[in-house]
Amino acid sequence: MMQLRSYQSLPLGAKIRRSEMVIRQALEHWEDNMYVAFSGGKDSSVMLDLVWSINPNITAVFSDTGNELDSIREHVASYGDRVVWVKPKMTFWEVVDKHGWPVISKKMSDYINRCRKTKSDAVIKRHKFGLNSDGSPSPMSKIPDKWWKFVDGSIDVTNKCCGILKNDPTAEYRRQTGRFAFVGTMAGESRAREISYLNHGGCNAFDQKDPCSRPIMFWTEQDVLQYHIDKKLPMAKAYGEIKSRRGKLYCTDCQRTGCKFCLFGVHLEDGENRIQYLSRVEPESWEEFVRHGGNNVMEELGADWKPYQKPDIQQDMFDEEYEEPV
Numbered sequence: 001m002m003q004l005r006s007y008q009s010l011p012l013g014a015k016i017r018r019s020e021m022v023i024r025q026a027l028e029h030w031e032d033n034m035y036v037a038f039s040g041g042k043d044s045s046v047m048l049d050l051v052w053s054i055n056p057n058i059t060a061v062f063s064d065t066g067n068e069l070d071s072i073r074e075h076v077a078s079y080g081d082r083v084v085w086v087k088p089k090m091t092f093w094e095v096v097d098k099h100g101w102p103v104i105s106k107k108m109s110d111y112i113n114r115c116r117k118t119k120s121d122a123v124i125k126r127h128k129f130g131l132n133s134d135g136s137p138s139p140m141s142k143i144p145d146k147w148w149k150f151v152d153g154s155i156d157v158t159n160k161c162c163g164i165l166k167n168d169p170t171a172e173y174r175r176q177t178g179r180f181a182f183v184g185t186m187a188g189e190s191r192a193r194e195i196s197y198l199n200h201g202g203c204n205a206f207d208q209k210d211p212c213s214r215p216i217m218f219w220t221e222q223d224v225l226q227y228h229i230d231k232k233l234p235m236a237k238a239y240g241e242i243k244s245r246r247g248k249l250y251c252t253d254c255q256r257t258g259c260k261f262c263l264f265g266v267h268l269e270d271g272e273n274r275i276q277y278l279s280r281v282e283p284e285s286w287e288e289f290v291r292h293g294g295n296n297v298m299e300e301l302g303a304d305w306k307p308y309q310k311p312d313i314q315q316d317m318f319d320e321e322y323e324e325p326v
């Protein structure tokens with residue numbers, strides 16, 4: 001942990017040199033038999049730039065779930081045939097029709113789905129009260145009371161969506177090519193990623209079940225944004241511009257560019273949530289979402305789905321301190 005923290009506090013120039021070293025080690029370990037898992041997002045664009053600065057012949061692979069924002073797809077398309085597009089066997093709407101909606105979190109969707117399908121009182125009890133199968137307490141297994149309406153209601157939910165739309169197509173690519181992935185994840189994004197960094201050999205996870213290299217694992221979002229500025233690296237339009245406020249860089253528009261219809265975590269978003277954002281930038285996609293009943297799911301989640309109305313209050317006092325675009 002101490003080592004991760006010390007890497008995270010390095011200046012950007014030192015981080016770039018360290019990432020380059022990680023990339024060289026991985027390429028040597030797998031004898032260049034690698035590809036870049038490219039999502040079209042800003043982190044992934046940085047990683048791609050770093051890998052290509054070492055070996056421009058490494059293929060980038062984009063998993064085209066059909067659920068990305070148009071501007072992400074445009075950004076990926078701008079790399080031309082240097083990026084290979086792989087597709088899932090089902091569309092997002094086919095996943096929803098067959099398995100249900102991805103809601104709340106992967107783990108909670110799994111628990112709810114189990115409770116909806118089981119005939120076993122023991123399974124229900126386990127998730128109602130948060131118990132292990134031997135009856136000992138397991139608070140993490142509990143479905144909070146507010147989400148029991150999904151167990152009892154008519155909306156199907158699933159934790160299978162990522163597997164079908166994202167993991168299966170890239171696993172198939174790996175199987176066909178025998179290549180190993182460069183992945184642009186960062187330990188600071190979640191506790192799970194931090195644990196993965198600590199338990200699987202740091203950046204080069206040669207020993208995990210699906211071995212891969214994660215050259216920017218010790219970077220922060222600030223590093224990614226600074227790299228974009230320094231290298232004049234293009235970003236998807238969805239992000240808007242990079243600006244600075246009180247010495248901190250930020251994107252003026254979309255803060256997350258994952259799957260546009262995904263409802264994992266949407267109930268936690270403050271201000272304009274991802275579905276409301278969609279109504280502004282891709283009204284046709286938003287209408288499609290409503291046509292498929294996504295508005296009903298949003299209501300069950302207690303999240304707004306109608307276009308966002310800015311609160312009618314005086315502008316944030318800090319707005320006046322916005323600096324010019326950097």
Ligand code: SF4
Nearest residue numbers: 102161162165259262
């Ligand atoms: S991020 Fe959400 S919508 Fe996208 S593949 Fe995973 S579960 Fe499905």
